[in-house]
Amino acid sequence: MTNSMIPVGKVAVVWRGDLAARAEATADNNRLKAIFEALARVGLAPEPVVFCEEAADAVRQQLLGMEGVLVWVDPIATASGQRRGALDDILREVAQAGVFVSTHPDVIAKMGVKAVLHRTRALGWGTDTRFYERSEAFQAEFPTLLVAGPRVLKQNRGNGGIGVWKVEADGAGGVRVLEARGGAVARVMPLADFMAERLVAFEPGGGLVDQPFQARLLDGMIRCYMSGGQVVGFGHQMVRALAPAEAGPAGPRLYSGPDDPRFQRLRAMMERDWTPGLARRLDIEPDDLPVIWDADFLLGPKSTAGEDSYVLCEINVSAVFPIPDEAPDALAATTLKRLASHRRKRAPAS
Incomplete structure (x- = not known):
């Protein structure tokens, strides 16, 4: 399908299911x-x-008949x-054909x-974060770090607590x-055995992120x-x-809009500095940032002035849902702007 044949305004909303759900x-x-x-309202x-x-x-044929594609599919x-x-292969193909895709697999x-926790650790939301791309570095460094206190290991790709261990x-x-996956039970085992279990994480595109455990975990997470x-x-x-x-037990996640007075300092840092x-x-163009994504923060040590610090523990871009009531209209407005920008980029030079 050529660019000129892409219908204006048709947007696919994609999620995973089976043939019956489809x-x-x-x-x-x-x-x-x-x-x-919200998309219909705009x-x-x-x-x-x-x-x-x-x-x-x-699915490929459906997506080639769209102007835009918005995706809610977990990595695992x-x-x-x-x-x-x-x-992801399909999304790359349809993007190459001229369809707007968010979030693009390359992003x-x-x-x-x-x-990303390691690559952005100097932004102001980081901590003593390591990234082991090779098993040799993991074997050499992790035992020494563990002596100083509990650590949290995170495999490079995952969701729902899969592949996150204290x-x-x-x-x-x-x-x-202790794995973060729901229902997991703590295990006591030799360190060498645990590290041997983690070697599977070093497949191509894998690796392990290593962060110190945050003592204020029980004060809550801010998404x-x-x-x-x-x-x-x-x-x-x-x-x-x-x-x-x-x-x-954990409490429910309580949602609020962008003007929640408790989080305005965090909002200012996210919009002005961190994003x-x-x-x-990461060499991402502003128009390629996802139309919906989230950043999870734990509270770090307080400053000398008594202000909270924030420690980034995860960014979610693949299947962000549920979301606050205010978010769908904002997402739709962003999508509308992105499609307009995408049309201008695809338009032939006069």
Whole structure:
């Protein structure tokens, strides 16, 4: 399909499902209903597209018939463990054909991986963050760091707590290990055995991020929702992943809009400093930042003036949902602007 044949205003909203879900999908029978409604309010024509590997060719043809594609598919499916490589190949193909794609797989590869915590650690949201690209560096450095206190290891790609572990020394060469995945139980084992288990993380494109455990974990996590370079809301949650069992269950994530007075200092830093700095360091054009993404922060040590510091622990770009009530309209406005910009770039020179 040539650029001139791309229909104006048609936007695919993509999520993972099976063949039955694909056959039954409508704009209002899925969890993204509010996003369909917001896109329609700004004059776009959103269409549901359910992705599964069995329907890859049909999905490709659907997406080639769109002006834009917005994607909500996790890097690793929680239930099946399936990865989204087949979808990423399709998205690259349709983007090359002139369709606007958010989030483009190449952008995900830059900012939707844990290695971003190391690459951006000097922005002001970082800590003593290491990234082991090779198993030899992991074997040489990690045991020494562990002596100073608990560490958190994160595999480069994952979601839902998959591949995130708190590790602390337990005496006589042993460690106590707790995975962030829901329902995980702490294990006590030899450090050498735990490190041997992690060697699988060093496949091509893999690696491990290593950060010090944040002592203020029980004070809660702040999720900052972004559309491009604009804060569009917050989520605050009393998290319990990586916490001891006696801390009790996690609380619900409580959503609020971008004007929540508790988080205006964080908002200012995200919009003024950190997001522009992120884009520069990762060589991402502002118009290529995802139409919806989020950054998760834990509270770090307080300053001498008593102000909180913020420690980035994850960026999510692949399947950001649920989102604050204010976010769908902001997402739709960003999409409309991006499509207009995309049309200008594709227009032939006069």
